[in-house]
Amino acid sequence: IGEIQRFLRDDGMVKVSRSIRELNFKIRHATDDFLKNNERPPTLQELAQQLDVSIDDITMASDALRDPASLHEQIFE
Amino acid sequence: MDNEMTLSFMAVSDNEALARIAITSFLSVLDPTIEELSEIKTVVSEAVTNAIIHGYDENPNGIVTVQASRHGREVTITILDQGIGIENVTQAMEPLYTTKPLLERSGMGFTIMESFTDQLTVQSELGKGTAVTFKKQFQPVQEPLYVR
Amino acid sequence: MDNEMTLSFMAVSDNEALARIAITSFLSVLDPTIEELSEIKTVVSEAVTNAIIHGYDENPNGIVTVQASRHGREVTITILDQGIGIENVTQAMEPLYTTKPLLERSGMGFTIMESFTDQLTVQSELGKGTAVTFKKQFQPVQEPLYVR
Numbered sequence: 001i002g003e004i005q006r007f008l009r010d011d012g013m014v015k016v017s018r019s020i021r022e023l024n025f026k027i028r029h030a031t032d033d034f035l036k037n038n039e040r041p042p043t044l045q046e047l048a049q050q051l052d053v054s055i056d057d058i059t060m061a062s063d064a065l066r067d068p069a070s071l072h073e074q075i076f077e
Numbered sequence: 078m079d080n081e082m083t084l085s086f087m088a089v090s091d092n093e094a095l096a097r098i099a100i101t102s103f104l105s106v107l108d109p110t111i112e113e114l115s116e117i118k119t120v121v122s123e124a125v126t127n128a129i130i131h132g133y134d135e136n137p138n139g140i141v142t143v144q145a146s147r148h149g150r151e152v153t154i155t156i157l158d159q160g161i162g163i164e165n166v167t168q169a170m171e172p173l174y175t176t177k178p179l180l181e182r183s184g185m186g187f188t189i190m191e192s193f194t195d196q197l198t199v200q201s202e203l204g205k206g207t208a209v210t211f212k213k214q215f216q217p218v219q220e221p222l223y224v225r
Numbered sequence: 226m227d228n229e230m231t232l233s234f235m236a237v238s239d240n241e242a243l244a245r246i247a248i249t250s251f252l253s254v255l256d257p258t259i260e261e262l263s264e265i266k267t268v269v270s271e272a273v274t275n276a277i278i279h280g281y282d283e284n285p286n287g288i289v290t291v292q293a294s295r296h297g298r299e300v301t302i303t304i305l306d307q308g309i310g311i312e313n314v315t316q317a318m319e320p321l322y323t324t325k326p327l328l329e330r331s332g333m334g335f336t337i338m339e340s341f342t343d344q345l346t347v348q349s350e351l352g353k354g355t356a357v358t359f360k361k362q363f364q365p366v367q368e369p370l371y372v373r
């Protein structure tokens with residue numbers, strides 16, 4: 001699956017919504033880790049650095065945190 | 078003023094995300110924490126929802142406007158509509174007060190907005206519309222805290 | 226019209242991200258592919274950069290406006306400024322033409338915008354400003370069958 005996904009990504013076929021869901025999942029983990037290590041929530045830039053993505057991507061994906069539907073998909077996908 | 082933006086959109090609930098995301102991007106130069114952002118986004122969502130549901134009674138042709146300005150780390154945001162307006166603002170802002178109990182509104186929107194902002198002002202005129210303005214001072218990025 | 230938005234902001238390059246991200250959110254209901262989105266964001270960035278750098282000569286007090294509307298899967302976006310305007314639009318749109326070679330501009334902005342959109346219109350008046358409008362039809366992209 002990973003290879004097919006990589007191929008699709010190169011092919012430009014991957015939906016933005018899917019990449020946002022994936023990043024959303026990573027943001028949740030990274031936020032938890034950061035809280036544990038630093039005893040404060042991470043900033044946007046700290047998350048972008050840690051996950052090696054743009055602030056734009058963090059902005060879009062972190063908003064999906066609010067959407068119960070997308071949470072549901074993350075958990076049950 | 079260091080930066081300013083104005084965003085207008087149709088009164089449909091999909092556009093709540095647009096408002097939140099635009100504000101997030103506008104604030105990103107302050108490098109806020111996810112927590113600070115989440116509070117501001119909650120306030121924006123509550124005010125935009127009110128404009129759509131109460132101000133325009135969900136008529137999508139209504140236009141909701143979000144204005145934001147930043148001066149150093151102080152941010153001022155106004156959410157306005159040209160909808161039905163509020164007859165008694167003091168009453169409307171009381172906890173649990175709602176005119177749409179059948180839509181399962183909690184009546185806690187204004188209370189939430191007040192608790193997450195430094196200052197909240199509501200201006201409204203019956204038949205003219207409503208403007209909700211709030212100010213928030215963003216703290217400088219902090220070192221680890223030991224009190225939580 | 227299914228949805229409409231208007232975003233205005235000060236002519237500072239930080240706000241390019243704001244324009245891109247607002248458009249990203251506006252388009253998300255169409256569930257675009259990464260490639261489609263990245264093309265649209267490139268077009269928006271080129272046009273907003275032109276408004277800031279050429280239209281306003283980087284004077285931050287200039288206001289750049291991004292209008293977007295959606296009808297089904299057809300999206301129309303206009304980026305406008307009230308800046309210096311363009312004397313000869315046909316010439317300005319030629320590949321490699323630039324009036325700011327010292328700023329290391331490539332002169333390829335309009336060429337990129339044309340190649341990523343279905344239709345591009347530029348209206349401009351000297352001393353009044355410039356409006357760049359483009360249309361894009363989003364395909365109902367199907368994910369390949371073997372993915373799910």
Ligand SMILES: Nc1ncnc2c1ncn2[C@@H]1O[C@H](COP(=O)(O)OP(=O)(O)O)[C@@H](O)[C@H]1O
Nearest residue numbers: 127128131132169175176182183184186187207
């Ligand atoms: N933009 C608005 N236009 C008209 N009425 C409004 C607006 N915002 C709030 N109100 C009134 O104030 C009341 C309280 O709002 P709020 O505290 O957010 O609770 P809720 O939205 O759950 O009813 C609403 O029920 C409505 O009567």
Ligand SMILES: Nc1ncnc2c1ncn2[C@@H]1O[C@H](COP(=O)(O)OP(=O)(O)O)[C@@H](O)[C@H]1O
Nearest residue numbers: 275276279280317323324330331332334335355
């Ligand atoms: N919004 C604008 N206002 C004034 N002039 C503009 C504007 N957009 C483009 N131009 C003119 O058109 C030329 C070509 O633009 P473009 O193809 O984007 O190349 P570049 O930005 O690299 O110069 C610019 O050098 C400038 O003279």
Ligand SMILES: [Mg+2]
Nearest residue numbers: 123127186187
């Ligand atoms: Mg409410």
Ligand SMILES: [Mg+2]
Nearest residue numbers: 271275334335
């Ligand atoms: Mg250019």
